[in-house]
Amino acid sequence: MYTGITDFRKGYNGLYGIVKMVMQCNPLDGNVYVFTNKRRNQIRLLIYDTGGLVLLSKRLEKGTFEAIESEPDQIKYYINWRQLSFRMQGIKLCSVRYRKRYKIIKNNG
Numbered sequence: 824m825y826t827g828i829t830d831f832r833k834g835y836n837g838l839y840g841i842v843k844m845v846m847q848c849n850p851l852d853g854n855v856y857v858f859t860n861k862r863r864n865q866i867r868l869l870i871y872d873t874g875g876l877v878l879l880s881k882r883l884e885k886g887t888f889e890a891i892e893s894e895p896d897q898i899k900y901y902i903n904w905r906q907l908s909f910r911m912q913g914i915k916l917c918s919v920r921y922r923k924r925y926k927i928i929k930n931n932g
Contacts, residue, residue, distance in 0.1 A: 824900045826893045829858040831865055835876050838869045846899045850876070857907065863887040866911065881911065889915055 825841060833841075838858060842850040850856065856869040864887050868879040889910055893900045902910075909916055 824857040824859075824891060824902055826891050826898055826900050828861045829867070831858075831860045831867065835869070835878055838867065838878070839876065842869065848899070855904075855907070857902075859888055863890060886913060888913075 825846060827841075827845070829838070829841065838856070839850050841858070842848050842856050846856070848854070848856070850869065851871045853871055858867045858869070859865065864883045866881050866888050868877075870877045870879070891900050906916060909919060
């Protein structure tokens with residue numbers, strides 16, 4: 824996630840530029856790059872798919888997306904797919920409690 828405020832008049836090229844120049848990441852690496860506007864009632868996802876960029880948008884009719892709790896100088900914030908899904912559905916991440924699940928632990932020896 825980009826922690827700054829994004830002008831949503833930007834399209835593919837503008838968001839590509841933020842990822843490349845500001846976040847210093849490769850927009851073509853297959854990761855999902857998430858942007859929000861100043862009022863936090865819109866969210867955009869920039870993803871590279873085979874052959875081109877995909878831009879997904881969601882605008883809320885009521886309410887806002889949860890604000891990112893990050894350090895003041897931090898320009899990018901890593902979240903996993905589950906956390907992104909919760910944000911998109913309006914679920915507060917601080918209220919989520921995960922139940923125990925079985926995990927396979929790999930032994931490197």
